[in-house]
Amino acid sequence: MPEIDKSQLHVYREIHEQPAVLARLLDEEQTSIARVAAEIKRRQIDHIVIAARGTSDNAARYAQYLLGACNRLVVGLAAPSLFTIYDAPPRFGNALVLGISQSGKSPDIVSVLAEARRQGAPTAALTNFADSDLADAADHVVQLRAGEERSVAATKTYTAELTAIAMLSVALVADEGRGEALRRIPGKVREALDAHAEMARVAERYRYMISCVTIGRGYNYSTAFELALKLKEMTYTVVEPY
């Protein structure tokens, strides 16, 4: 491990946990993901409403592109305050309602799933905690298995969320080639992390940056937003995603 500021120790460790987290997710959640895929097919679900905040909201943007382009599903992002500050929540109709939350504790995300259940809409949760309020409110729980998060910047949870969404996309089409590609992700992430020293050298140039712009398109649009969020949280730089 290179020399590193102590306050950054958790961030560094958790970034480097990613290959193990993603391998565990790919190993242990095939069954729960397959159940969500089966429910989508059985009910002929034509759109998915996602309730999420912050980092998980960025993962939801990835779902919008991936499930839209590969599975032809319309994916919308719920406005959670519709379920908390206004009287009448929207009717979900023939939607699957998916809550994404690291802790599974966010009350506004839980309230969207609780309302969906009251309306008889199928519900699913992506969370680290199978004993959380969010998991309780969901018919199907996919555990992210990223372990406890001690750093503010939830990188391992973000990549676990993207991977779980990709697993769902593959399960819906039962494409063995894409399934094989998914299983190569932990190794590819390990290779990327090996570039740490080179990245540190490149990053030096931006040490005194006070503002910047992050840009991404399609499948990378979500990560442009997530990178902006991370830079704002950790470096107090003004960052604008496009």
Place this chain on the structure above:
Amino acid sequence: MPEIDKSQLHVYREIHEQPAVLARLLDEEQTSIARVAAEIKRRQIDHIVIAARGTSDNAARYAQYLLGACNRLVVGLAAPSLFTIYDAPPRFGNALVLGISQSGKSPDIVSVLAEARRQGAPTAALTNFADSDLADAADHVVQLRAGEERSVAATKTYTAELTAIAMLSVALVADEGRGEALRRIPGKVREALDAHAEMARVAERYRYMISCVTIGRGYNYSTAFELALKLKEMTYTVVEPY
């Protein structure tokens, strides 16, 4: 008219056209709005997918809150690049697809509506131009009647879009009290514009501002985003909406 920089002349004029624009919209588009409302009821539409960019995308956020809270409709924002850069567009199912565009020319917005029509989903357009590509691609056209836009900052189009969305919400519930409230909007906007001198005095303090944050919740969330967009376009200030 107060003393004003010549480059700002169009902006100033178009801001002050708003009461007349909104009055015209309220007078002349009741019928087209009523047709969209009837289509939503007849087909038992349970969700609306909106395709829009920039200012119109902010108006779409308003639709998400207003039609969600007052009409219990789930409103999602389309990712137009799904329809242009990827192969397989999402299936709209039982959705109404609404395109919002000042000019009606934006090819990616038009392509979302064209695909919806191919799929047999009902389509509607909010635009200033009844002879635009967007209007051609839509079953129902609501003309914003904001007239030509000569300034970059499309204030009159933005408020016309919000008003048209509010008219649709009222038409769906046929609430005479809310209809009456809508008809008071042009007068209220005129009153707000009368505060011009006072606003100029208050704004002086922010003359050398280099960054700021705009905040809004629920029905005002969209306008926090629109204000941020306007400040960025017109003053080159770094503005972050929440």
